[in-house]
Amino acid sequence: MSDGGYDAYRQDRIERLLGDLRHEIERGVINHEISEHLSFKFMVPMSKEGPAYVVKCQFELRPIERKLMDLDFDAGRLRVIDGGKQK
Numbered sequence: 001m002s003d004g005g006y007d008a009y010r011q012d013r014i015e016r017l018l019g020d021l022r023h024e025i026e027r028g029v030i031n032h033e034i035s036e037h038l039s040f041k042f043m044v045p046m047s048k049e050g051p052a053y054v055v056k057c058q059f060e061l062r063p064i065e066r067k068l069m070d071l072d073f074d075a076g077r078l079r080v081i082d083g084g085k086q087k
Contacts (some may be wrong), residue, residue, distance in 0.1 A: 025061065036063050 028034035038061040047053035 029061070036061055 040059040044055035047055050
């Protein structure tokens with residue numbers, strides 16, 4: 001286990017899969033093989049926060065104007081968030 005009690009293998013695997021997904025999405029959009037309007041959402045019905053919490057995952061593709069792009073946007077590295085603050 002890595003710092004914070006997280007399984008480094010699982011997190012590394014998810015990061016690799018997200019990198020592969022990014023590559024497929026970029027190629028698909030550039031080559032006009034997929035829609036620019038896709039969404040994927042799911043919920044994990046439990047959380048370490050307690051019994052009243054769930055874990056939400058949301059992924060969305062949609063066109064936006066380049067000037068509206070977040071300047072702090074990075075390459076999509078997975079980050080552990082604690083209480084809404086990036087570690």
